[in-house]
Amino acid sequence: MDHLQRDAAARHGRQPGPERVSTPWLALLAGPLSYGISAPALVLDDLARAMGTGKEAAAAGVTAFGWGIALGTPLLAALLARRGVRAVLTVATALVVAGTVLLVLSSSVPVLVAGAAVQALGSAGLTVTAMKLAGSARRMGVVAASLAVVGATGPLTGALVTDSFSWQAALALPLLAVVAVPAARRGASPPDAVPASFDPLGTALLAMLVTAAVLTPHRPLVAGPATGALLLLLVVRTKVRPDGFPPAAVARNGRFLTACALAFGLAVANFAVLYAAPDLLREHAGWDGTLSGVVLLAPYLLGGFGSGFLVAASVRVPHRVVAAALLAAGAAAPLLAAVTTVVPLLLAAMALGSLAAATGQGVLALRAAGVVPASHEAEALGLFNLAYLLSVAFGPAIAVTLSL
Structure with a gap:
């Protein structure tokens, strides 16, 4: 463990607040965000029929959710730094509930898009709060794993919920995170940050x-x-304005920016492989979408659960070694998926990409928070997650381009 990791561990060790919220509650607070990204994947046809529009128009809700989490993560992280955990939980909960109501009641694409964006803004606030409250590599590993596991099971869960209830119920799945809000509020320390002026x-x-x-x-x-x-x-x-938003101490920190760039690259590679997977399995194995969705659970659950252990273990390994291993795994996944036609190797590429991205999110989030002043940890986590989540826009686009 290098000196930056020791500093971060010591810093978090002095904070009594995070340990007051048990780890399962943190996982529940963060994980459902991934439902907003992945749960609609297999129900877009139902959405299109209900809206009386095409599949591409129905998919606009997923794009709006991606925009909302990308924007909401740094903005609500700034609120977290200035007003504390309880204020963010209040605002984020209100946004998730309001967005979900719009989605459930939506009968047109504009309402669907607005609801998805508002729901995503709130989900982003709950997730960045869970990361702030994690405070240790072990707990951060669980938070990162919860996001990856929910993302892996999201398409199948969304399809099952739609079959059992309705497509509106599938779009409401991110609301599950609100169940953890009371526990997070009870365990949160009073805000120790001095409110800063708005920029x-x-x-x-x-x-x-x-x-x-x-x-x-x-x-x-x-x-x-x-x-x-x-x-x-x-x-x-x-x-x-160095003290504005984003603060110069974060935005101009080279080590912080390196962590963000690596996390973005790992996530882009993972999402590119994920969105290319159904076409690859149909081409090389002749599987339809439903069968592919079931089979894909194995590699992505392996990546999600495995990341929890790897993030916790990373504190015992020099950061450069960890970063090199993540980079190698992240690069190998799309290369292997591109050159092989053997199904087990395709699944191995998917598991490798998932493991690299999910582990990288946890390890590099700790790194990003550890290389900035303690007063800017919340903004650092928000901007780091912004970099990670922007991959949602780029990974699928790359997969579509390469398939043409």
């Missing part, structure tokens, strides 16, 4: 940057240059 310009620039980045895979000629320009403006903003 409307920095917040607006970040919101526009996230929106442009999410749209880049779909409108690259317009959104790509806009993303670059907004990124430059945000860099200038951190120089003009």
Whole structure:
């Protein structure tokens, strides 16, 4: 364990608050976010019929959810840093409930999109709060594993819930996280952060940057240059106002940015393989979508559960060794999936990608929080998760492009 990991462990060890919330509650607080990403995967046809529209239009809700979690993660992390856990839990719960109500009552695509975006904003706040409360490698491993396991089971769960109840019930699954909110509120320490002034310009620039980045895979000629320009403006903003949002101590920290870049790369590779998997299995094994969904549970559950143990064990290994192993595994997964036609090797590639991404999320989140000042840990976790979650926009787009 290098000195940064020791510093982070010591820092978290001095905080009494996180240990007051038991680990299963943290997993429940974070995990259901993944339902919003993966549960609609096998029910888009039902959505399209109910809305009287095409499948692509129905999928706009999934895109809106991805935008909402990407934007909501840093914004609610900033609220967490300024107002504390209980304030964020209140706001995030209200957003999840309001978004779910809109989704359940939706009868048109615009309402569906609005509901998914609002629900995602709240889900992002609950997840970043769970990570903040984790406070140790073991507990962070459980949080990361919960996200991966729920993501792996999401498509099948969504299909079963739709068959048993309705597609609205499948879209309401992220609401399960609210069950853990009372336990998190009881265990949270009073806020120890001094409220900072609001930075409307920095917040607006970040919101526009996230929106442009999410749209880049779909409108690259317009959104790509806009993303670059907004990124430059945000860099200038951190120089003009170092204490604004995002804070310069985080946004200009090279080690923090390296952790974010590696997490983004691992997640892009994993999502690219995940979204390419049904076509690959249909091509090489002749399996239909339902059978593929059942078979895919094995590699992705293996990756999810395995990541919990690997994150906990990572504190005993030098960070450079861990980072190199993650990079090697993350690169090997799409390469193996691209060159092999043997089904067991395809499944091995999927398990490897899932394991690398889920382990990387936990290990690198601890790293990202450990290399910044303690007063900026919440913002660091929010921005780190933003980098990780942006992969939801890029991974599937890459898989579709390569399949053409």
